[in-house]
Amino acid sequence: MDNVIRCENCGTQQVFGAQFCAVCGQSLGGLSTPAVLQDTSTRIRKLIVRRIGILSYVKVSTAFAAIFVAPLFLIGLIVLVVLGQGEGLGWAIGLGMVYILGYALILIITTWVLNLALRLVGGLEIEVSD
Structure with a gap:
């Protein structure tokens, strides 16, 4: 065959x-x-991810989330300024900071759990090319 x-x-x-x-x-x-x-001419290699750096993953993922959150935050600020609610501006900035810190904390926990899972199953196979 x-x-x-x-x-x-x-x-x-x-x-x-x-x-x-x-x-x-x-x-x-x-x-x-x-x-x-x-x-x-490109060569394909297999890599096995056995561990992900927690702070490195948090840094990249938070930057990725900021790309989507920043436009929403700016729209919210414009609405607050146009409506003349000065106190609301402080709340918008404060809640944005709380959101970022909470998101980073959740990422730290989930990356730690992901590293445990990678250790249990032997890694994650990824194919990359040069």
């Missing part, structure tokens, strides 16, 4: 083009990559 390959983990036959073994869930990696992609 020309178009059948075997899983390296459990030995089960797999159809060419399958990404994962149906029995054990193991990634079939480069075996399912079409020959056209193998001839290109």
